Amino acid sequence: MKNLFAEEFRYDKLSKQGDPLEKLAQSVNFEHFRPVLLHAQSKNEALSTKGGRPSYDVVLMFKILILQRLYNLSDDQTEYAILDRLSFMRFLNLGMESRIPDSKTIWAFRDQLTQANAIENLFFALDRLLAENSLIVGKGSMIDATITEAPIQRNTQEENEQIKNDQTPESWKDNRHKCSQKDVDARWVKHNNKSHYGYKNHVKVDTKSKLITAYVATAASVHDSQVLDQLLNENDRGKPLHADSAYSGEPAQEILNKYGVRSQVHRKANRGTSLARWEKVCNRYKSKVRARVEHVFAFMTNSMNGIYVRARSLKRNAACIGLMNITYNMMRVVQLKKAI
Numbered sequence: 544m545k546n547l548f549a550e551e552f553r554y555d556k557l558s559k560q561g562d563p564l565e566k567l568a569q570s571v572n573f574e575h576f577r578p579v580l581l582h583a584q585s586k587n588e589a590l591s592t593k594g595g596r597p598s599y600d601v602v603l604m605f606k607i608l609i610l611q612r613l614y615n616l617s618d619d620q621t622e623y624a625i626l627d628r629l630s631f632m633r634f635l636n637l638g639m640e641s642r643i644p645d646s647k648t649i650w651a652f653r654d655q656l657t658q659a660n661a662i663e664n665l666f667f668a669l670d671r672l673l674a675e676n677s678l679i680v681g682k683g684s685m686i687d688a689t690i691t692e693a694p695i696q697r698n699t700q701e702e703n704e705q706i707k708n709d710q711t712p713e714s715w716k717d718n719r720h721k722c723s724q725k726d727v728d729a730r731w732v733k734h735n736n737k738s739h740y741g742y743k744n745h746v747k748v749d750t751k752s753k754l755i756t757a758y759v760a761t762a763a764s765v766h767d768s769q770v771l772d773q774l775l776n777e778n779d780r781g782k783p784l785h786a787d788s789a790y791s792g793e794p795a796q797e798i799l800n801k802y803g804v805r806s807q808v809h810r811k812a813n814r815g816t817s818l819a820r821w822e823k824v825c826n827r828y829k830s831k832v833r834a835r836v837e838h839v840f841a842f843m844t845n846s847m848n849g850i851y852v853r854a855r856s857l858k859r860n861a862a863c864i865g866l867m868n869i870t871y872n873m874m875r876v877v878q879l880k881k882a883i
Contacts, residue, residue, distance in 0.1 A: 550639070553629055563877070564610075564634040570877045572672075573602050579668050580605055583661035599644050604652040605665070606635055607644065612863070612870040615848035618646035653866075657858060662865035666758070669872055673754055678879055680751035683783040683807075685836040686774055686790060687748075688767045689843075691760075691864055692851045693729045693741035728857035730764035739763055742852065744864045747774045748836050750785065754875055755839065755868045760861035768795045775802045783807045785833040788826075807832070843871055 558565055580601035610631060611621045622645050625631045637643065644652075656662055673679045702712040706727050715725065729741050743765060747757040759770040767789040775784075780803040788811035799806050807829050810822045818826070843850050847870065852860045 550629075554633055557630055557633070562630050562633075563874075564630050566877050566881075567609075567873060568634055570880050571873050573606055575672055576605055576665055576668055577602055579661060579664045580656075583656050583659035583664075586659045587655045599642075599648065599652075603635055603637075604644065604649070607649055608653055608656075608866055609870050609873065610634065611649070612866045613847055613874070615851060617853060618649045621649055622646040653862065654859070657862040662862045662869075666865055666869050666872075669869055670754075670756060673752075673872065673876065678752055678876060679749050679754050679756060681749065681778065681782075683750040683785070683832075684756065684779060685748045685750055685833055686746070686771070686784065686786045687833075687836045687840075688743045688745040688770075688789075689840045689850060690732065690734060690739045690763050691742040691744050691860070691867075692739060692849075693726060693860065694853065695740050696726055696729070698725075724855065726855040728762055728860070730762040732763040742857070742860050742864065743767075744850070744867070745770045745774060746836070746839065746868065748839055750783070750832060750835065752875070752879060753835055753838055754872050758865065758868050760857070760864040762857065768792065771795055771798045772801075775799075775804065777802070779804050781805065785829060785836070787833060809833070839871065842874070843867065846874070847871065 584598075584601055607621065607625070610616070610624070611618075614624070616624060622643070625635065625637070625643055632638070632641075656665075670679070674681070698706070698712075702715075705712045711727075731738055731740050732743075733739075741763050743761050743763050745759040745761065745767065746755045748754065749756050757774050757776070759773045761770060771790060775798065782804060783806075784799065784804040785807040786809070788809040790808050791811040795808070796806070799808070809826045809829055810818060812818045840850065847867070850867070852863045854860045854863055
């Protein structure tokens, strides 16, 4: 005889085990994002005359993208996990009889948001909500960047040179399928004597709450200090800004002066000279605060299954990086509310 309460018993056991998705659903009001999602959907529908079956609810699809970034899943893996995991189904408010979006639908929805430039709007919608709830303290910021790995492209040296010069390799021009599979925006960078391929996630983080308040996605070869002007704004005026020595130097200092921030950037030794003892002591003192930004990337690496993207262009990977930052902030809200 079928147990009509078996599903309820399973959910009860998941709750007792401390289901993180249940806590996320309780901590974040996903309906807050509906206006932004509907606006992005309307922009895409205005460009399309195609018919077909009714679309899935936009909030449901957005929650799926959050799940995807939280567990760093491909589209196919996400579809399978929704079918397979009770915790996913409960988070999405789906039952055994519910219609489940397939991997192509997940890709298409994310691409709709990307083409409508909606990911940044979703990030700032969450940011405003956090500020309204006094979770973002706003008494100072930390800035840093982390490399976001991407699938390595097996190109020849000649092809790589042409890509760096914004040219399409001759051997690709007559093969549109090959072009569609190539990422021409990702770049190599050497960090700690190790080569990495992909992009960078540049973030500004609230010192007290460790919530991300601004971000910029670039190719991995872009130096950290080059996006400083894009991360800062008038809200930073008169407040301390902590950063490592990558943000030192005259050009960076001019930007800091422009926004009137109180610089807590680490001092950097000049070539052929070392820092004075008092400068080293000063850097160690600053590190006690600046090091907190590393906790953000550590959470992404360990609790979000790695900092990795799979798309094949800067625009699409910037959207994935934006979703990564949104997901981190949501999980950080869970931690902050637990501590209250």
